[in-house]
Amino acid sequence: MGVVASYIKDIKDTVSSTFEGMSITFSHLMRRPMTIQYPDKIPIPIQDTLPHRYRGILEVDLDICTGCLACERDCPITCITIGIDMNKETKQRYFTHFDIDVCKCMYCGICSESCPTGAIRHSTEFEGASYNPAGLVRHFAPQAANLYKPKKGGETEPKLITKVDIGQAYMDEFATSDGGAAEEK
């Protein structure tokens, strides 16, 4: 290409690309903005607008927690601390505490992958602001609570059946090594 031809082509490209770009930005004036006014009320709860598989603050359903300590062991930054004690007379083991330090948690999801019952999982809660760092340590066992023991042949108590099913659904859907990506396809 000659010098003159490339010079004219440069001018033509500048004009046409600016023209095209300006038509794109102008078309955006007629679109609804993607962002929402966050603290304001919106028609549906804000938690429902979050994407599928959102990793919010961890939550624990202590009723179906077996106390296997897999999550505590697997946590890369040890933000989970579990204390288990045993009643000498009834031989019943119980939690003395089950704390998750939300300040430390990096939302990697490894604890929920290793949980055998799906008791520990990511909620859609994300508003973690607190005036006091101690308020960000979540205590899931405020008083002593007994460990869950899975029954052979499935759960029979109606209150626990739903909880076990929720945990199982969570494990099937998200708590896989690929984070549920294969399931989605």
Added chain:
Amino acid sequence: MMKDGAFAGVPREVVYAIAMVVAALVVLSVFVAPLAGVTSWLERRVWARMQSRVGPNRVGPQGILQWLADGIKNIMKEDIIPAAADQKLFPLAPYIVFMGFLCSFVVIPFGANLIVADLNIGILYLLAVTSLVVVGILMAGWSSNNKWSLLGGMRSAAQIVSYEIPAGLSVLTVVFLAGTLSMQGIIKAQGWGPWDWFMFHNPFTFCAFFLFFTAALAEGNRTPFDIPEAESELVAGYVTEYSGMRFLFFFFAEWGNLYVIGSVVTTLFMGGWQVPPVTDNPVLLAILQFVTFFLKAYFWVFVAMWIRATLPRVRVDQLMALCWKYMVPLSFICLLGTIGFMFMSDQGRRVFGALTLGFAIATIINFFRRVGFQFRAAKPEFYWKPQI
């Protein structure tokens, strides 16, 4: 009043000086400050919508008082002058920049009679006082005693001095056609209809218009030519060390300059305040002229915002190449072509003017077809309302 009133015995020059200062303050606080402020708010809103955001909408209805909140915040902030900065030039620089911008309002013709001073060298005066901005920016860059500021100031000076040339040559095409440098004279040489505007006088003035607008954007340090304050390289360029009120003055001048660019473009190429002969009432006519001029000028302010939302920032070498390799030769060609058209008979010239106007209308229609295509391709939710 000067003979036996409140000013009796006071020298005439002092009274005139005070009157000028008072008039300047009134113009500043009644017209320029709200204009620059609202422009800053509108720019943020337009920009936000073009990026699928909402933009400031909390202070006042739709956030229209955002500029007041920003201004009050900036004025109440601590005025910091770095210990290593030049103690005299550093505080002075923002006012020089601001003066360069405010002095241009002297010759802007808002209506047939609504002009501070119709200087017979109007457009030359305007080019001269807007060059004062370079002095202020270079002063700010040097006196900050900071490498980023100095680099920003140097870049800005190089940029503004370079782009004066295509801007000046494009202005010269209009000056040749009008035969005068006076702003009112240039407007009176045009008519109210687009076919009488200098923009559609011939194909060369049409190109000169775009060259002038681009060069004016570069002189106003607007994106895509805002390399003096390129955040990724220079923090904030020459305003790095400024805070509070002095910082505010730089941006006051920048947003005010947008309107100056728009009004100069309107005056030179788009017929200024010319309105169709619909009324003989002088007051109504003045209002109509002012509104016409304001809307035309503000349309170009909107286009500048729109370009800012569209184009990425250019590199320094690209900026200089654009100016010296492309815009300077093209503006010379436009100038020579316009001179050629001045030898042509009026009927022959009108044919070319009509062709230019037809081309412009076809471009606008094609543009909206492209907008429709882009909109359909994205399949978004239609939301035309400006408020949200």
